[in-house]
Amino acid sequence: MPRVIKHPELRREELLDQAQALFLTHGYDRASLNDVIAAAGVSKGAFYHYFASKEALLEALAERFARQALAGVQDILDDPGLDPLNRLNGLLAQSRQAKVEAAAEAWALFETMFRPENLVLFHRINLAASASFSPLLVKIIRQGVEDGTFRTFDPEGVADMVMQFGMATHGVVAKAIASGSDADMDVAIETLEKRVRLYEIALDRILGLPDGSIRISEPGYVRAVMTARRRTVEQAPSA
Structure with missing residues (x-):
């Protein structure tokens, strides 16, 4: 049979799938990479044309998740009836919903990032997400500064703080995963819930808003995401 020639972007997406x-x-x-190559039905040379390593493949998956999440919030970004504060809270709310819905799948893909030896990989994947979402946050915060909703001298710095939340909680999550016990996971959930409240207060103060204005989380959100990881482990096939 003649070799099927596919558009490079289509081939890349098939490899990611x-x-x-x-x-x-x-x-x-x-x-393994050999498993991926065999499943995709391509040569090693063709695979390495798109991805330099297994880590690069995981990064590309993270970037695709970010693009999909970005598409999911486009209606909020385009809604002319939202003021900057409601647009920011709407963006955060949509992000929470997407994370809860995809939590089990995301844990299965990215749990390896929380191992101590993979901290650099974790940082690189966070940078991939930040590249997609930081410009949106900066735009919303600037609009808020212009109309007097927010008071800050550094919109880029505030956006960076929001995106750095994942890095700031890495150690708590990593410790809970390493232990594997329900008790440690519950401690991690409680710690993360307190950390989220702290971030909300900090952002309110930095943006010159009354306490309770910014809502990064909601009741049950952290537990829903973290226990999705627990269910993923329980359902994983044995070796």
Whole structure:
């Protein structure tokens, strides 16, 4: 049969689809690059044309998740009836909903990032997400400064603080995962809930808003995301 020639972007997406399916089924560590290459039906040379390593593949999956999340908030960004504060809270609310809905899948793909030896990879994936969302946050905050809703001299710095939340909580999550006990996971959930409240207060103060104006979380959000990880572990196939 003649070789099928596909558009490079289509081929790249197919490789990501195959990798995601294998990582979800077997886990990131157990699925090898050879498994991905075999499932995709391409040569090693063709694969390495798109991705330099397994880590690069995971980063690309993170970037795709970010793009999909970005598409999910476009209606909020385009709504002319929202003022900057409601637009920011709407963006955060939509992000929470997307994370809860995709939590089990995301844990299966990205749990490996929380191992101590993978801190650099965790940072790189956070940078991928930040590249998509930081410009949106900066735009909303600038609009708020212009109309007097927010008071800050550094919109970029505030956006960076929001995006750095994941890095700031890395150690808490990593410790809970390393232990594997329900008790440690519950402690982690409580710690993260307090940390989120602290971030909300800090952002209110930095933006010159009354306490309770910014809502990064909602009751039950942290627990829903973290216990999705627990369910993922319980349902994982044995070796």
